[in-house]
Amino acid sequence: MEKNLTYIALFAALIAVLGLVPKIDLASGVPITAQSLGIMLCGTVLGAKRGALAVLLFLALTLAGLPLLSGGRGGLGVLASPTVGYIIGFPIAAFVTGLIVQSWRAPILPVAIVAAFVGGLVVLNLIGIVGMAFMLGKTLPEATLLAAPYMIGDTIKAVLAGLVTQAIGQMRPDALLSRG
Amino acid sequence: MLTLTSPIETYAHRLPAGLKLVLLCGFTVLLFALKSPLALLCAALPLIVGIAAAGRSFATSSVRMLRPLLPFVVIVALWHLITKDPFGLPILIRMITAVAAANFVTMTTRLSDMIAVIERLARPLAPILPPKALALAMALTVRFTPTLLARAAEIAEAWRARSPKRPGWRILLPTTLAALDDADRVAEAIRARGGSA
Numbered sequence: 001m002e003k004n005l006t007y008i009a010l011f012a013a014l015i016a017v018l019g020l021v022p023k024i025d026l027a028s029g030v031p032i033t034a035q036s037l038g039i040m041l042c043g044t045v046l047g048a049k050r051g052a053l054a055v056l057l058f059l060a061l062t063l064a065g066l067p068l069l070s071g072g073r074g075g076l077g078v079l080a081s082p083t084v085g086y087i088i089g090f091p092i093a094a095f096v097t098g099l100i101v102q103s104w105r106a107p108i109l110p111v112a113i114v115a116a117f118v119g120g121l122v123v124l125n126l127i128g129i130v131g132m133a134f135m136l137g138k139t140l141p142e143a144t145l146l147a148a149p150y151m152i153g154d155t156i157k158a159v160l161a162g163l164v165t166q167a168i169g170q171m172r173p174d175a176l177l178s179r180g
Numbered sequence: 181m182l183t184l185t186s187p188i189e190t191y192a193h194r195l196p197a198g199l200k201l202v203l204l205c206g207f208t209v210l211l212f213a214l215k216s217p218l219a220l221l222c223a224a225l226p227l228i229v230g231i232a233a234a235g236r237s238f239a240t241s242s243v244r245m246l247r248p249l250l251p252f253v254v255i256v257a258l259w260h261l262i263t264k265d266p267f268g269l270p271i272l273i274r275m276i277t278a279v280a281a282a283n284f285v286t287m288t289t290r291l292s293d294m295i296a297v298i299e300r301l302a303r304p305l306a307p308i309l310p311p312k313a314l315a316l317a318m319a320l321t322v323r324f325t326p327t328l329l330a331r332a333a334e335i336a337e338a339w340r341a342r343s344p345k346r347p348g349w350r351i352l353l354p355t356t357l358a359a360l361d362d363a364d365r366v367a368e369a370i371r372a373r374g375g376s377a
Contacts, residue, residue, distance in 0.1 A: 002367040002375060005313055009320035010328070010363035014356065016321075017328045021336075021351075034352070041356060057317055064294035065184045065286045068325065073248050075184045075286030080208060080278035082252045136256055137271045146255065164353050168360065175360045 004050060007177060011042050011054040012061070019070035033070035036124065036154060039090050040116035040161035043097025045168060047178035051094040059090060085131015086124060093124040101165075101178040108169050108179065113162030120161070121154040183291045184283075186241060190234035192288035197297050200285045211278050217269045224277040231284060238287070245283045249276060316370075324362060331358045 015038035042051035058068065067074040078087055097119030104111050125147055133143035169176045186193075192200070207223075214220050231242050253272060260268025286294075295318060302314055332355045339347035 002370045003364070005317055006320065006363040006367040006370065007360075009317045010324055010359045010366070012317075012321040013324040013328050014359045016325045017332055017355065017359075018352075020329055021332055021355075034349075037352070045356075045360075057321055060298050061318060061321055064298060065289065065291050066322070066325075067182065067184055071248060075245075076204065076282035077245065077279040077286065078282075080275070080282045081249060082275065135275065136252065137267060138259075160349055160352060164356055167353050168356065171357065172360055175364075 004177075007046060007175075008050055008054045008057060011038075011046055011051075012058040014038050015042065015055065015058045016061075016066075016068040019068060020072075034157070035070045036090075036093075036120055037157045037161055039094050039124070040097055040120040040158060041164060043094040043099075043119050043178070044101050044112040044116055044161055044165040045176060045178060046094075046098065047102050047180075048095045048098030050177060051098040052091045055091040055094045059087065082132050082135040083128065084135060086128040088131065089124040089127030092127060093119040095119075096123045098178055108176075109162050109166040112165040113159055116158035116161040116165075117155065120158055121151060125151065125154070184245075184286050185290050186238055186287040188235060188238045188241075190238055190288055192230070192234060192284070193290075195288075197289045197293040198300075200289060201297065204281055204285050207281050208278050211274050211281075214274070215270060217273055220270055220273040220277065224273065224280075227277060227281050227284065231280070234288075242280065242283060242287065245287070246276060246280060249279060320366065324359075324366075328355070328359055328362070331355065 015035060018038040019033055019035035021034060039055060042054045045051070046054060062068045062074045063076055063079065065075050069078060078084065097115045100115035100118060101108075101111055104115070129140060129143045129147050132138070132146060133140050136143065138146075165176070169179070174180075207227075211220065211223060214223060231239050252275065256268050256272055256275075260266070298318075299311060299315060302309060303311065332351060335351045335354045335358070336347040339351060
């Protein structure tokens with residue numbers, strides 16, 4: 001009971017930290033923020049329910065006025081901005097990611113990579129793009145064009161999430177609540 | 181940790197948080213119902229007056245809070261100039277006004293008041309989400325974000341001391357492990373003090 005609570009709270013803090021850590025530069029110099037990596041890790045490590053709860057906790061504090069979103073954004077304004085779809089998509093992405101890890105009992109590395117890809121890239125971008133199309137009055141293909149450049153980084157993040165999840169499984173097997 | 185609440189005490193700080201949130205909802209719904217640029221500007225007028233009435237430095241930081249919208253404003257403006265489609269203007273006015281209104285509420289409401297609203301809204305969920313657990317979880321996250329941030333900075337520094345390369349993604353695993361270990365220790369500490377439920 002206590003462990004569930006502290007894991008959810010600490011992973012909510014981890015999402016914030018990954019968004020605040022100055023951008024992680026990848027090989028080609030594509031500057032990406034690691035925030036959606038935090039979302040993926042919530043799903044792969046904590047599982048569907050706890051992962052989604054950690055993201056909801058993070059969002060509640062962000063909307064309440066803490067500048068925890070990447071770039072120091074926060075407050076109620078994010079709900080009215082074009083990126084609102086990504087905000088709504090965050091907990092759903094963590095849930096889907098966790099659900100895949102929980103129910104697909106194959107070796108953790110490929111499962112976690114696929115789960116992070118499906119949840120953190122496919123599901124998150126689907127909702128994010130619909131939101132952007134609505135807020136900016138664009139068609140879905142036009143909004144997809146705006147989101148496309150970020151998907152390269154998201155693919156790399158899904159692989160990183162898988163590697164980190166595998167390492168946690170080896171170093172702290174008890175902590176992998178999604179497989180517990 | 182710094183919040184987005186404005187340190188400049190304004191008249192709006194004294195209004196109850198619930199009232200401001202209800203007004204904000206109504207205002208945002210109204211903005212999305214209006215279609216013509218003129219009607220949208222009329223709706224934006226009381227907001228502009230309200231922000232201006234809070235003083236010059238408050239108004240300046242309100243404008244600064246709108247900066248994340250800039251890339252979208254540029255994209256939408258360019259798009260509609262190139263396609264000669266006049267519908268870009270209402271979209272831009274609506275977006276900026278809605279975000280400015282939401283920011284106004286955030287800037288004039290203390291974090292503790294906002295958290296009180298969240299706790300009140302979550303009360304019907306009490307059977308599945310005990311209010312005490314929610315309060316403890318929020319407090320833990322607020323407390324551990326700066327702690328974990330400092331830990332990530334330490335790990336990055338340790339990396340730099342050993343390698344000429346930038347730390348980059350390699351600090352990811354140790355930072356996540358730090359979060360897990362902290363979570364285990366805090367869980368133990370809570371249990372030792374009588375548990376969370």
